[in-house]
Amino acid sequence: MNVLEVRNLSKSFGKTKIINDISFHVGEGEIVGFVGPNGTGKTTTLKMISNLIWPDQGEIEIAGYNLFKEREKALSNLAGIVENPGLYQNLSGRDNLKFIQKIRGVSKERLDEVIEITGLKDRLDRKVKKYSLGMKQRLALGMCILTKPKFLILDEPTNGLDPTGTFELRQLIERMAKKEQVSILFSSHMLGEVEKLANRVIYIKEGRIISEKEQVRKEGISYSLLVNHKEKAVKLFEELDWILEINTNENNSIKIRVEEEKIGLVLNQLCKEEIIVLDMEKEKEDLEDVYNQIFLSE
Numbered sequence: 616m617n618v619l620e621v622r623n624l625s626k627s628f629g630k631t632k633i634i635n636d637i638s639f640h641v642g643e644g645e646i647v648g649f650v651g652p653n654g655t656g657k658t659t660t661l662k663m664i665s666n667l668i669w670p671d672q673g674e675i676e677i678a679g680y681n682l683f684k685e686r687e688k689a690l691s692n693l694a695g696i697v698e699n700p701g702l703y704q705n706l707s708g709r710d711n712l713k714f715i716q717k718i719r720g721v722s723k724e725r726l727d728e729v730i731e732i733t734g735l736k737d738r739l740d741r742k743v744k745k746y747s748l749g750m751k752q753r754l755a756l757g758m759c760i761l762t763k764p765k766f767l768i769l770d771e772p773t774n775g776l777d778p779t780g781t782f783e784l785r786q787l788i789e790r791m792a793k794k795e796q797v798s799i800l801f802s803s804h805m806l807g808e809v810e811k812l813a814n815r816v817i818y819i820k821e822g823r824i825i826s827e828k829e830q831v832r833k834e835g836i837s838y839s840l841l842v843n844h845k846e847k848a849v850k851l852f853e854e855l856d857w858i859l860e861i862n863t864n865e866n867n868s869i870k871i872r873v874e875e876e877k878i879g880l881v882l883n884q885l886c887k888e889e890i891i892v893l894d895m896e897k898e899k900e901d902l903e904d905v906y907n908q909i910f911l912s913e
């Protein structure tokens with residue numbers, strides 16, 4: 616059974632049709648990216664699924680329950696962050712979590728488990744207003760999963776985060792998806808993020824779904840390096856077990872795939888071995904081509 620079924624959903628604001636007869640689903644265990652340019656209706660769709668606004672037409676089922684006929688049952692399977700996460704700024708992270716724990720009747724064991732997953736353990740007694748945006752997002756995610764929902768909705772989860780915050784949040788989402796077996800629908804206009812997180816991507820433009828693509832998630836980013844001692848560099852890379860992929864081309868360059876955060880380390884190691892980097896290029900994200908074809912081709 617799919618955790619989400621959306622059928623023929625439409626929504627207008629005034630005379631403008633924002634969402635135009637869209638249908639899609641999210642299967643069990645899937646992480647689905649909802650991608651499109653600004654103002655194209657992503658947030659509006661996520662708000663309809665979260666029951667924050669009503670569609671003019673269409674059906675939504677969550678975990679098999681019709682959102683409009685069996686609202687409570689449907690919503691008990693859903694958690695999410697759409698627009699600002701609802702955090703009490705003057706309370707500590709721990710008290711924010713405990714608040715949800717109490718009102719939702721969550722066990723102490725589950726609270727401890729969630730604290731572990733968020734990776735915020737050492738900073739939980741600070742007031743939320745002193746948290747970085749990334750920490751706030753991680754706390755909000757923790758609050759979402761306290762009740763072990765089947766399905767999670769995240770609207771632009773990494774928006775506004777710096778690269779470290781983005782990396783930490785992505786790791787948390789991946790950890791959570793694996794450990795909690797929660798299915799996720801997230802919107803984004805950051806293709807790098809979508810490529811790293813999603814198993815499937817749904818493209819939306821002007822309120823219509825224009826394409827859907829399965830994708831194999833790839834860890835890390837590819838770089839092409841042109842060096843003065845190719846064989847020596849390849850030997851070095853083969854010894855570094857955190858380099859995810861090595862490809863040598865017919866020309867003198869070497870293509871490697873590493874976590875983005877580790878490229879500095881690669882350059883350090885080359886420098887130590889007195890190998891000179893003559894040229895370096897970051898590979899274009901695969902999705903970028905697809906995105907350009909879909910959105911810029913007209």
Ligand SMILES: Nc1ncnc2c1ncn2[C@@H]1O[C@H](COP(=O)(O)OP(=O)(O)OP(=O)(O)O)[C@@H](O)[C@H]1O
Pocket residue numbers: 628633651652653654655656657658659660804
């Ligand atoms: N309550 C509202 N009343 C009138 N128009 C609205 C309302 N909410 C959204 N819109 C309009 O609907 C369109 C789609 O907005 P939406 O926020 O869903 O887009 P989005 O794809 O999430 O974009 P972004 O990435 O910029 O958040 C926009 O033109 C927006 O101005």
